[in-house]
Amino acid sequence: MVAQRDAERTRAELLDVATQVFAEDGFSGARVDVIAERTRTTKRMIYYYFASKEGLYLAVLERAYLGIRAAEQELHVGDLSPVDGVRRLAELTFDHHQAHPEFIRLVSIENIHGGRFIARLDSLREMGNPAASLLEDVLSRGRSEGTFRADVDAVDVHMVISAYCVFPVANQHTFGYLFDRDLRDPSRREHLRRTIGDLVVAWLTA
Amino acid sequence: MVAQRDAERTRAELLDVATQVFAEDGFSGARVDVIAERTRTTKRMIYYYFASKEGLYLAVLERAYLGIRAAEQELHVGDLSPVDGVRRLAELTFDHHQAHPEFIRLVSIENIHGGRFIARLDSLREMGNPAASLLEDVLSRGRSEGTFRADVDAVDVHMVISAYCVFPVANQHTFGYLFDRDLRDPSRREHLRRTIGDLVVAWLTA
DNA sequence: GTCGCAATGTACCAACTGGTTCATTGCGTA
DNA sequence: TACGCAATGAACCAGTTGGTACATTGCGAC
Numbered sequence: 478m479v480a481q482r483d484a485e486r487t488r489a490e491l492l493d494v495a496t497q498v499f500a501e502d503g504f505s506g507a508r509v510d511v512i513a514e515r516t517r518t519t520k521r522m523i524y525y526y527f528a529s530k531e532g533l534y535l536a537v538l539e540r541a542y543l544g545i546r547a548a549e550q551e552l553h554v555g556d557l558s559p560v561d562g563v564r565r566l567a568e569l570t571f572d573h574h575q576a577h578p579e580f581i582r583l584v585s586i587e588n589i590h591g592g593r594f595i596a597r598l599d600s601l602r603e604m605g606n607p608a609a610s611l612l613e614d615v616l617s618r619g620r621s622e623g624t625f626r627a628d629v630d631a632v633d634v635h636m637v638i639s640a641y642c643v644f645p646v647a648n649q650h651t652f653g654y655l656f657d658r659d660l661r662d663p664s665r666r667e668h669l670r671r672t673i674g675d676l677v678v679a680w681l682t683a
Numbered sequence: 684m685v686a687q688r689d690a691e692r693t694r695a696e697l698l699d700v701a702t703q704v705f706a707e708d709g710f711s712g713a714r715v716d717v718i719a720e721r722t723r724t725t726k727r728m729i730y731y732y733f734a735s736k737e738g739l740y741l742a743v744l745e746r747a748y749l750g751i752r753a754a755e756q757e758l759h760v761g762d763l764s765p766v767d768g769v770r771r772l773a774e775l776t777f778d779h780h781q782a783h784p785e786f787i788r789l790v791s792i793e794n795i796h797g798g799r800f801i802a803r804l805d806s807l808r809e810m811g812n813p814a815a816s817l818l819e820d821v822l823s824r825g826r827s828e829g830t831f832r833a834d835v836d837a838v839d840v841h842m843v844i845s846a847y848c849v850f851p852v853a854n855q856h857t858f859g860y861l862f863d864r865d866l867r868d869p870s871r872r873e874h875l876r877r878t879i880g881d882l883v884v885a886w887l888t889a
Numbered sequence: 890g891t892c893g894c895a896a897t898g899t900a901c902c903a904a905c906t907g908g909t910t911c912a913t914t915g916c917g918t919a
Numbered sequence: 920t921a922c923g924c925a926a927t928g929a930a931c932c933a934g935t936t937g938g939t940a941c942a943t944t945g946c947g948a949c
Contacts, residue, residue, distance in 0.1 A: 504712070506709070520907090521928065522927070529908080587857055589788065644845065654802055676882065680881060
């Protein structure tokens with residue numbers, strides 16, 4: 478018989494389901510009862526482990542960000558030329574966003590709430606941003622080599638890449654409707670992927 | 684004495700307030716009572732004119748888009764060279780987004796809801812997209828002139844510009860928190876503005 | 890002036906929703 | 920094997936919220 482009591486599993490299952498539901502319906506739209514229903518446990522457990530709907534949302538948000546950061550730790554572009562390095566960094570960022578739409582949705586939701594929840598997660602700030610650090614490095618190599626322009630910093634470049642990678646996921650529905658173009662269609666992905674590389678490289682080397 | 688009965692004014696006031704409240708709190712987060720309170724009229728009028736909370740939201744969304752389209756009609760870049768034309772188009776788009784954050788918020792919200800509401804507003808699709816049409820024109824001039832690359836179309840370029848212009852508004856809070864950089868700070872606006880021009884021109888002429 | 894109807898105000902409701910109460914159960918341990 | 924406590928389940932509650940019933944009022948037409 479499977480263990481009938483497993484605190485870790487219960488907690489994890491709640492987080493998984495809550496991530497899905499919050500990403501789908503937003504904070505206000507999500508219903509505690511719905512989250513509980515989709516679980517093998519009950520609503521009581523949400524309040525037992527997370528104290529409140531807000532506490533659950535905070536836990537979901539934190540875990541989502543920590544997951545992203547962990548993945549970023551795996552990146553490495555030190556052995557590539559600056560030009561190949563930024564292109565690769567941009568493409569990997571693109572892949573990553575494509576693979577985690579629910580994360581992007583959570584971020585959108587958080588911004589609609591004015592970032593009032595994320596502001597309480599000190600853990601995120603402390604751990605820094607691996608992708609941005611890598612970029613910092615590649616960028617300075619390119620600059621001292623003379624191939625990259627010097628009027629933008631790593632955060633500027635990171636913003637351009639983020640903006641491009643977030644958009645096809647975050648705005649897929651309105652854009653798709655207005656321009657009759659499904660930005661998430663697999664057959665279009667390679668073109669989009671190549672484009673962010675072209676874009677950033679052309680810009681930095683101009 | 685001011686007119687005590689003015690259907691048009693009542694309707695418009697409801698739409699104005701509702702736009703603000705929906706943009707602030709999302710569809711589920713917005714409260715019908717709150718919208719009514721901030722108006723000189725009552726909740727009853729919302730149901731009188733818009734039938735339901737959803738009806739009101741649809742009206743808000745439609746009006747917001749129509750407003751944007753109307754503004755886009757004013758653009759004209761036909762007398763500029765292709766290079767100057769795209770730069771100007773990008774910069775004007777940037778200005779426009781900066782000036783209408785509440786519109787961007789509504790679009791974000793709509794995407795979180797899977798575009799389920801906008802899909803019912805046929806009026807929007809019918810009117811086309813002035814900015815994209817202009818881009819189409821400038822782009823084809825640049826291509827036949829030989830200055831612009833040919834492996835991207837107008838919608839691709841429009842997406843890049845949109846992504847860049849939307850991001851600083853839509854993600855200001857999470858980005859601002861994580862990178863300790865206020866993307867909406869007026870002192871940074873000019874730099875951001877110039878950058879989208881540089882980016883697109885460098886890319887297209889690469 | 891008074892009739893007809895659009896427009897409006899008030900009070901109310903039924904359903905929903907986040908959160909709680911309290912009893913119960915399984916698991917490690919002495 | 921009995922004890923202590925983490926973990927769990929089910930029923931319940933009080934505040935909130937979208938929506939409505941119904942009475943009333945102002946305005947234009949004649």
